[in-house]
Structures are given as C-alpha cells and as structure tokens.
Amino acid sequence: MNADEFNKMVDSIEKLTLNDRSLTVTRESSHALGQGFRMGFLGYLHVGITVDRLRQEYGSEVDIYTSLLTL
Secondary structure, eight states, X not given: OOXXXXXXXXXXXXXXXXXXXXXXXXXXXXXXXXXXXEEEOSSHHHHHHHHHHHHHHHOOOOOOOOOOOOO
C-alpha cells in the first residue's frame, strides 16, 4: 500500500469510528507488516460489517490478520 492509500484508509477508519463507538482502533507498526491498525470488534459479524463498510462506502481494500486469545 502506498502513502496515498494509507492516508485514505486513515480517513476511512476515522469516519467509521464516528458512527461506531464499539470499534476500537490503535495505529501500529511492525517490521514484518509495516504500518497498520490494531482494531477491536464485538465479534466476527462486527468484523464483517466493518470490512464491508470500508469497501462499499469508502472504496478501501482491507487485509485482516486475526489473533484470538482463549482462556
């Protein structure tokens, strides 16, 4: 993703968080993946809805890497 696409994604996520207070977002950076976001959702349905909204409303493409912690 180039800088313009990343800035577009930043704007898109900021707009989403205005309407969805249950979505938590933290900017992250790693050597392996580069810049990105750590996002918290209410469940898999919430993930699907958020990804669909990013694609349909803002024209953003999303790569999702999940990690689950079960106790």
